[in-house]
Structure formats: C-alpha cells, structure tokens
Amino acid sequence: MKNFLFRLYLAAMKLIARFTPVQDNKVVILNGAGRSGSNGYLFGKYLYKNHPEYEVTLVEPWPSSHLSLKTWRQIGAAKFVITTHQPFKVHARQINIQFWHGIPLKRMGFMANNTSLKTDQRNANLWQKNADVVCSSSDLYESLMSACCAIETNKYRKTGFPRLDALKNPAISKKKLLTDLFKAEDDGAQIGIYMPTFRYEMDDRQIMTQVEQGNFFALPDFDAVKLNNSLKKNHQYLIVKLHPYEMNLFKHLRSSFSNIAFLNNDYLYQLDIDLYELLGNTDFLITDYSSIYFDYLNIDKPIIFITNYLRQYEKKRGLLMGPYEEIVPGVCVKTQQELIKALVMPDQFSQKRHYWLNLTNEVQTDSNCENVFKLLKIEGKL
Structure with missing residues (x-):
C-alpha cells in the first residue's frame, strides 16, 4: 500500500x-x-x-x-x-x-x-x-x-565513475583520520575499514541480535578485547562502517577500544565529504559480499572477505559470480581467529586484484x- x-x-x-x-x-x-x-x-x-x-x-x-x-x-x-x-x-x-x-x-x-x-x-x-x-x-x-x-x-x-576520482585523491589525510577517529598519533599506523553488505535482508534474527550485542562481524568466536589487542600490537586501526540500518542499532554505543572506531554519517556530513574522500587513505578493506571491493581494487591494497554466511546469502538473494571464495582477490575467513591471522599475512593477491581491476574498470x-x-x-x- x-x-x-x-x-x-x-x-x-x-x-x-x-x-x-x-x-x-x-x-x-x-x-x-x-x-x-x-x-x-x-x-x-x-x-x-x-x-x-x-x-x-x-x-x-x-x-x-x-x-x-x-x-x-x-x-x-x-x-x-x-x-x-x-x-x-x-x-x-x-x-x-x-x-x-x-x-x-x-x-x-x-x-x-x-x-x-x-x-x-x-x-x-x-x-x-x-x-x-x-x-x-x-x-x-x-x-x-x-x-x-x-x-x-x-x-x-x-x-x-566519479566516486573513483575521490578514492584515488583523498580529501582527508591519514593523520587526520587517526586524530579524529582514534585520538592517536602513530607514524607506523595501518588503517583498515570494515564495510559489510546489507545483512538485514537475510531475514535472520540471529545475525541482527549479534550485531545489536556488539558483534559487528557476526562471527561465532567474536571477542572485541582480543581483536583490539591484536590490532594494537600490530599498529593496526579498524574503522567500522556499517550499513545505515545496522548503525541505528549502535546509536547507544561508543567504542571503548583504542584501535576500533565506529564511523557514522554524522562525521561525513560535518566535514561535507563522502566516504570515498577518506577511503583512499586506508590500508586494507574487510568486507563480505559488498561490491565496494571492486572499487577498492583501484588503489591496489589488501582485501579480506568474511564468508561465514556465504551459503545462506547465496540462497536468500544470490551472487552474480562464483564460486565466490575462488574468484575473490583476497583471503576468505569464517572466524575471528582466521581474521586475526589474515591481518598479518603477507599480501599474495596483487596479481589477482589486477586481473579483476582490468575486468571491472576499462576506463x-x-x-x-x-x-x-x-x-x-x-x-x-x-
């Protein structure tokens, strides 16, 4: 109606x-x-x-x-x-x-x-x-x-696409990102960003419950303290940018961890910028089934794919290409333990990223x- x-x-x-x-x-x-x-x-x-x-x-x-x-x-x-x-x-x-x-x-x-x-x-x-x-x-x-x-x-x-111009020419410096989001100064910092797809459409209340409880990855072994300690040890900082629907579940939350920060739209509107105007100054991307990874190929930096709900997502909505875990240019993980290991692995996917970049961007x-x-x-x- x-x-x-x-x-x-x-x-x-x-x-x-x-x-x-x-x-x-x-x-x-x-x-x-x-x-x-x-x-x-x-x-x-x-x-x-x-x-x-x-x-x-x-x-x-x-x-x-x-x-x-x-x-x-x-x-x-x-x-x-x-x-x-x-x-x-x-x-x-x-x-x-x-x-x-x-x-x-x-x-x-x-x-x-x-x-x-x-x-x-x-x-x-x-x-x-x-x-x-x-x-x-x-x-x-x-x-x-x-x-x-x-x-x-x-x-x-x-x-x-105009968004790729911003991705390759950031308007926000890495130093400002560290200061604004983490209140930190770190010359050896690696800033990553986590951007999942719209998970609500899977119609799985269990996933949303996990997100509401702070498990933004919806991983079975999620432990924010262990994750933050690992990030801190390796001079890594993680920006969490959820879908707007999921961010509403986090309105009452503020990260109490030194190396994890939530990015909401208020920050972007205050600076009058788009996400892509800071994305180019991140060092790695974590995603699941979001097409943002195609764009991220244009700056040739590591990508980690979380696939613990892959079969469920394929059944509910479906993906246009596959087998997914074989074609994506990055490590696939299903647990936080695997994620922490992937975060310190040497990058071995540059050639595969270039292959997919040439397929998706001829301009x-x-x-x-x-x-x-x-x-x-x-x-x-x-």
Missing part, C-alpha cells in the same frame, strides 16, 4: 513539475546513495568547483515524500537529471544520466532470488523509459547490469568526472 501511495505522490509531483520551463544549464542530482560512495554527490562537488556555468541542485535524500514544491520545480527545470538509483525524469525534454551506485556483485532485479517478476518488469520498464544514458566502466559491468535490469546496450557510455583516465562533464556537453547538443 505504501509503495502504491508513493507512486501516486510521484505522479502528482511530476505533473506539477512538468510545466516548469527547462533550462539548458541546469543540473539536478537525485542522490539516493547518501555519503557512501555517491557518484551523484561527488560529481556535484566537481561541477560546483570546476564549472560554475552550470546551476547544480543536489536533492537528498532521494526518493522522499517530503520535498517542497520549490524543489520539485527545480527538478522540472533541469535539462539533466542525474540519478544514483532508479532512473527518473519528469518529461521527455530532460536527459536522465544514470550513475548507479556500485558494480553489481549481488543478484538484483531479474537475477535475484528474493524479488517478484511483477516488480522486476515494472523496474525494467522504468529503465527503458527514463534512462537515456547509463555511465559504465567496462563490458563486464554492462553485462551484469543488463542481466539484472534489461538495459539496452545503446544506452551505455564508458565514462568511468583508465585521470578524471572520470571530466569524462561525464564532456558527456553532458555532447548529450546537451543532440
């Missing part, structure tokens, strides 16, 4: 916005990715800084039923509507440029185990109707997206943002 009412709301607002005159230099960014690798937010920052001839409006969060009529008129006036999630535009005079928010690793749309055909068909129709251009990084990316969302091949443009340029800007100029003249 809520979905039906929201679609009704969107239809009404689009009707109002449709009568606003379109301005050729106006760009509106509908940011549904928050500050966790948002192509939209980061491209907007690029335009603000480098191309003031364009009038940019950032709308976040998106979608939302709480936008003002003024905002809807700004959406209707934009020549370019840039989206990070489902493609959207008010009328045919606009050009929708679809960034999306990650290289697909988890099954979605037609490929997912936990969606309905009716919903998948409706979403595919929206892609076909509203997406004029889909920014891409590789043939593999296009194959995965089309398998899930039935996107026509002529919509793709290999521009690369090797200095500025993906500049590539997208050139695309605006070309599409605006058509």
Whole structure:
C-alpha cells in the first residue's frame, strides 16, 4: 500500500513539475546513495568547483515524500537529471544520466532470488523509459547490469565513475583520520575499514541480535578485547562502517577500544565529504559480499572477505559470480581467529586484484568526472 501511495505522490509531483520551463544549464542530482560512495554527490562537488556555468541542485535524500514544491520545480527545470538509483525524469525534454551506485556483485532485479517478476518488469520498464544514458566502466559491468535490469546496450557510455576520482585523491589525510577517529598519533599506523553488505535482508534474527550485542562481524568466536589487542600490537586501526540500518542499532554505543572506531554519517556530513574522500587513505578493506571491493581494487591494497554466511546469502538473494571464495582477490575467513591471522599475512593477491581491476574498470583516465562533464556537453547538443 505504501509503495502504491508513493507512486501516486510521484505522479502528482511530476505533473506539477512538468510545466516548469527547462533550462539548458541546469543540473539536478537525485542522490539516493547518501555519503557512501555517491557518484551523484561527488560529481556535484566537481561541477560546483570546476564549472560554475552550470546551476547544480543536489536533492537528498532521494526518493522522499517530503520535498517542497520549490524543489520539485527545480527538478522540472533541469535539462539533466542525474540519478544514483532508479532512473527518473519528469518529461521527455530532460536527459536522465544514470550513475548507479556500485558494480553489481549481488543478484538484483531479474537475477535475484528474493524479488517478484511483477516488480522486476515494472523496474525494467522504468529503465527503458527514463534512462537515456547509463555511465559504465567496462563490458563486464554492462553485462551484469543488463542481466539484472534489461538495459539496452545503446544506452551505455564508458565514462568511468566519479566516486573513483575521490578514492584515488583523498580529501582527508591519514593523520587526520587517526586524530579524529582514534585520538592517536602513530607514524607506523595501518588503517583498515570494515564495510559489510546489507545483512538485514537475510531475514535472520540471529545475525541482527549479534550485531545489536556488539558483534559487528557476526562471527561465532567474536571477542572485541582480543581483536583490539591484536590490532594494537600490530599498529593496526579498524574503522567500522556499517550499513545505515545496522548503525541505528549502535546509536547507544561508543567504542571503548583504542584501535576500533565506529564511523557514522554524522562525521561525513560535518566535514561535507563522502566516504570515498577518506577511503583512499586506508590500508586494507574487510568486507563480505559488498561490491565496494571492486572499487577498492583501484588503489591496489589488501582485501579480506568474511564468508561465514556465504551459503545462506547465496540462497536468500544470490551472487552474480562464483564460486565466490575462488574468484575473490583476497583471503576468505569464517572466524575471528582466521581474521586475526589474515591481518598479518603477507599480501599474495596483487596479481589477482589486477586481473579483476582490468575486468571491472576499462576506463583508465585521470578524471572520470571530466569524462561525464564532456558527456553532458555532447548529450546537451543532440
């Protein structure tokens, strides 16, 4: 019922916005990715800084039923509507440029185990109707997206993704990260970040209970004291960046450990930065089934994969490539004991990382943002 009412709301607002005159230099960014690798937010920052001839409006969060009529008129006036999630535009005079928010690793749309055909068909129709251009990084990316969302091949443009510019050019120094998050000074520090996928969708109350109790890894032998002692011994510091839903479970928690810190969105908004603007200054990544690891390949640093719920996740939603533990470019662990060992292992996966980087990113340029800007100029003249 809520979905039906929201679609009704969107239809009404689009009707109002449709009568606003379109301005050729106006760009509106509908940011549904928050500050966790948002192509939209980061491209907007690029335009603000480098191309003031364009009038940019950032709308976040998106979608939302709480936008003002003024905002809807700004959406209707934009020549370019840039989206990070489902493609959207008010009328045919606009050009929708679809960034999306990650290289697909988890099954979605037609490929997912936990969606309905009716919903998948409706979403595919929206892609076909509203997406004029889909920014891409590789043939593999296009194959995965089309398998899930039935996107026509002529919509793709290999521009690369704006978030990778930020990843390779951090705005926040490693020293500031240590000071802000750990209150530490350590010339030999190695900073890691843990970013799991959205685990709530596994419908396993046991997992969420573990997270609520402080076991953010949801590992069977989790012991925060032992983990912190190991990190401290090896001059390692761990940033824990959970999905926003899981972070809500931690609102009452503050890490009492010297080498473990929770990163929430408040820190990012206070500094007016995206996660990727500090991610490049981390030294290793820990994840499970999050597609962030494809992006992390661009800075060629070690990745550790937690796979204790792999079979359950494959059954519930599914992954687009496999066997997972054989193809990922890093050590796979199922216990904290294995994780602690992996954290001090010599890196032996550089060659495998380069292999997957070449498959997922064929756009090797200095500025993906500049590539997208050139695309605006070309599409605006058509």
